[in-house]
Amino acid sequence: MNDYSLHRSALMRRLPDGLILLGGGVEIVRNHDNNFLFRQDSNFLYLTGVEEPDFLLLLDPKRRQSTLLIPRIDAKHRVWLGHVPGPAECRKLFGVPRVAYSDTLPKLLKGSRKGYRKLYSDKPTHKKFRKLFGRLPNAPQALLDTLWDLRAVKTPGELALMRKASDISSAAHLAVMKALRPGMREYEVQAVFEDECLKRGARHLAFPTIAAAGTNGAVLHYRFCQAKFKPGDLLLLDAGAEVHGYAGDITRTFPAGTRFTRRQKDVYSVVLEAQKACIDKARAGVTSIELHSLSMTKLAEGLKSMKILKGDTAGLVEGGAIRLFYPHGIGHLMGLDVHDGAGGKRRKIPNPKKIPIRFEARLEPGFVITVEPGIYFIRALLCDPEERSKHRGSVDFSRAETFLDFGGVRIEDDVVIRPHGPPLNLTSVPKEIRDIEALRWRSRN
16 A cells, blocks of 8 residues: 555644654563564554554654654564564655664754654653653644544545455455354354465454354353354354454354244344445434434334334333343444544534444545444343333333343444445445355355
């Protein structure tokens, strides 16, 4: 991708009154002398494309100048850890015209500081180099808000990377859909997914894989991955690959056997219809709050048709009964972080009813969001005395309890908001019941 220089220029235009210094990520010790697999800081990656640790970036808006500062590597480092690009190679790799060693930062700052009365630096970097700036005041939150704001709208180069991440994620989900059998363990599903990602060049995952069998599907961020699939179980697989930092995030729910049961079809159909309605509504100008309200309404109507909820649909939404079965938001922004921020303070919108949602923003062309409604039968909510008392007129708890062995259904796609019309869906994994069952049948025969 060649958009990093555009990102740097945009940041300097937004913050013209101060010198900008950002630090890249550093390696983190896992235990003793072993480190975790390194993943670059998202903001640094957005501005540079550098995926190696210990780099710095100095931006001088007045002079429209970018300087990439690289670690000075000794022979011992190369013996144990291999090649690290030098200044000439970095200029070519990352498209930054000025490259210097990081130990020259004090000298560079002497010239760059002139004419500035403000500094924009992330907190760890400012703390490390505080003495070099003297009394120059730092504004780290303004820097963070501006970067969130810029990162919300994706450039064509970013969208190309996100399409690739979604393509790899889709292929890995499809591999699991073909491979799953009763008797497998959740970690075997995880292995199938992650193996396919690695085969296709995705070294990093966007987040830890959620592979949940049966009732574990009612745990929103399930992480244990030990249970064995029984013949009647559903698998809820929430997983995604990462490509040059950009995330994919897809969820599919399907049977360990070849067919959905009757009640699995009932719940799944409610979630699928809600998802389709929300994807169609996810257009420029619509707010995330409106999108989430639609998802709650559709799910409440579906649960009413199943005789689990009762009463006026608007009351089920506004009174919170639907949240016993749908305790999360309709989706989130996605990019260099799988749960990207809401696009900075500029995009905040009113939420007078305090509708619980991960991000509050008006959708804009270039946003990439997830659309992921779900229905879950969660013992901690359905058996809570306070919740039962509050919602006794809205929920048939006796009927709901018959689903405590069910787990949950979530269906999640990644979509791009376009200037006009419905969004572009990046996800290419079957989700219609007939398509899933046909694929599951073929994989067994």
